[in-house]
Amino acid sequence: MADVFIDGRFVGQAKEPEKMIEFLREKRRAGKIPDQVNFSYLDYLNEIRVVTDEGRVRRPLIIIENGKPKLTQEHIEKIQKGEIMWHDLINNGIIEYLDTEEEENALVALRSENLTKEHTHLELDPLVIFGISTSFVPFPEFDRGDRVNFGSKMVGQSIGLYSTNFLRRVDTKSNILVYPQKSLVKTHIDDVLHSENHPGGQNIVIAVMSFKCFNIEDAIIMNKSSVERGLFWSYLFRTYEAEEKKYMGGQEDIIGIPEPGVKGYAGEEAYKHLPEDGIINPEIHLTDEQIIVGKTSPLRFLGSLDQFITDLENIRETSVKLRHGEEGIVDRVFITESADGNKLVKVVVRDLKRPEIGDKFASRHGQKGVIGLIIPEEDLPFTEDGVIPDIIFNPHSIPSRMTIGKLLEIIGGKVCALNGKRSSNPAFHPTPEKDFVEALEKNGFKGDGKEALYDADTGEKYTQDVFMGNVFYQKLDHLVSNKIHARSRGPITLLTKQPTEGKSKRGGLRLGEMEKDCLIAHGASLLLKERFDVDRTTLPVCAECGLPAFHDKVKDKKFCPVCGESKIVEVEMAYAFKLLLDELKSMLIYPKIITKEE
């Protein structure tokens, strides 16, 4: 007798649990029970569990009957012709989904050749253990596991063609690769997802060698002439928004060039490039914080006196400006209505990003690196045929990481380029290396992928041959031009009187706790004081009660709120410390400043 549970609730007992499970499964395969329901028999607890609820991880497996898979060649041909679909296989009980509990009752064969009579299921293919982005990595079984993981992470960061209708979209921020290519060495997922419609990189000629010390520590050297021909150019699109919002009391924002005299008026020069309607025209080049849409808003909270102020002074400038530190060309201007019926302006600004020193690139094998040098092709080594590498990659990046998959991709890519055909190398189904070697030799190349290179400086042949080939590289969304930031003077926050934080707010760079310790370790105490001097304040303090006092500027009189007129001492301290004292007072702790006689 086994207990039977449905979704954790006890419903009854079964005399012959094994038979019952078999019966239930048969019914499910025949379509009498929905295919989302899973059954499992836990013999160590003598329990049958039927689960129908949501949130279970399930995976498809081919059903085995009498040691033979139910999926036959016939089915495969029919699928290829488009006569049957995936769901037909499920409805006809050829493939079923198992959850983690039912999986415990199954014996799954990885490949059809190791099938025995005991097996109940067959894996669709060994490569289904990989997810979507990991499946983009060719030859993953030749790389170390962690590298495949890194590689799949970086596939997600690559700049490519994320959408084919990007010109009609107004994403807040998007990147588009100007000349995207489909990869020479592909995997099954490229066919499944039609990745030729949105590729994520370009095929480049790579030479694995060190070069003038500029590719140490994973840096790469890029061919300047290739860059000038358009290699890895990308556009950064950013959308700016302006809405004519309506407020209570009939007031509203106005899109247009602000009149002089408005609060915060930026001067005539700032609005010169705007047409009459205050909305910028396409193809105008904008630089640092230039105005894109002119706009004015009413002052929000009207005080009793404010009513007597003239109209103009009651309005403040709220134009939409280009982000700090960015530039670009106005690409598209959309004028529509928002959901509330307000006038809505969306402006897309594009900025061309050409590869520069510090930009990050990666192949699909977890081999990332930044550009260390961009050098003209006349200074780069060349082969007998005059082939000049696009990227020079340091061989030291290979032995410790053991990414043999990358080396295979280089050879494979070279063969593809020579034959004019793409080659598919998904996980566990690689093209044999032998085939690549033969193809290379047939085309008059060395089978090991090495080539003789000539020094561009002297014209002499290098004493060593260099491993060269074609490989798919991705430009990752970590561009120096988006990140570079420095400040000498700039805005401070109102509360703490300390510099703002973050690039978009022109923030300062924090000299943190550990950096502070370094200054102390050097004994540079005056430098330390100067570095933390931004929020320095002089505070009048009552010498009697030790609390901050007032300075009445009108009467030019200093007095203590507690003791009245008393002796007041000026004390220099960090403003942040004054805040701490205030906070202590709010906690009912009395911080008394004991002042010394001069």
Added chain:
Amino acid sequence: MLKEFQKKSLENESILPSIILEEVEKISKLKNIREKKKSELIETLEGIYLENSFEPGEAIGIIAAQSLSEPATQMTMRTYHFAGSAGLQVTLGLPRLIEIFDSRKEPATPIMTVYFKKEFNNEKDVENFAKKIKEKKLRNLLDSVSLDLTNKKIQIKLKKIKESEKNETIEKIKEKIKKINIKVREDNISIEPENHELSIRDLQRLKKKILDLTVSGVNKIINVVVIKEGNDWIVKTFGSNLSHILKMDEVDYSKSYTNNLHEIQEVLGIEAAREALIKEIRETMSQQGLNVDERHIMLIADIMVFTGEIRAVGRYGVAGMKSSVLTKAGFEETTKHLVRASVRNEEDNFKGIFENVMINQQVPVGTGMFDLVAKIGED
């Protein structure tokens, strides 16, 4: 300090500490060094001494902290797990370093290294010793144990052991646990408490007490390994009981060692604990291929032990002993320290580093340690 040096040199006195001078005296007597050579030696030593003493105002505490914590961050990134010598698993690397600085009462892997006197320094004696000290609990000698609830009895079935060992075990039970009647039939022992009113829970407690009984060996010594190191036979133990082991006849008490610092402090005193602390830190670092200047370790060890007991580096130890309210509040448990200070009417006189950084005043280290004073009217 410099003034002191000058004064000493004016009085033709050496600036060296008396311990070093005594050492020089001892060596020159031993090696028959002449007076002229000796003064030359002292001069060289003075040079080295001056070279190695820090300058006034140097932030040695922070430098020591940095010198240890920088390699410690290296350790987090690559802690090698190699098996401890001769099959004993020892905590190494960062976990051990944290353990030392946290001054845990009991290390995760207490290890003792026992050396032997000359007459016992041979394989046979050492093997016997190792067997003798290994702690054996009754639990390890049992085949089965059961509670007879109706008759309020505990039934024990022993494993097949020597007759002498069996008798010894029974004697031990009789000796250690009072108010029981023991009946023995072959390998079966039945234990009946004299008090028949015992509840089942009390019976359970008694059973546990009997099972945890140490039948033979030294308390806490869980495992023993005999190794030969050079000419010495040594015993490494897992588990540490220094006071008991040092008292044993075979043991060379001048060399035997444990990695339980608190035990060393209790048995051998705080100076020994300081030495052991320095040794443990140094060895943990150098096992990972990291070398830290001994003086940094010595400074930290001094700070940890100068009160007479080992204190942890942290909230309840070294950092908690700081005098400044603001420094303590800025470190950990801010509200607790602030409230306590306000209730006790504490004062902060801004003599330390951290509190002066907080109010942005000159920090009393390095260049900020000294003031220029002009004496007007004097020449």
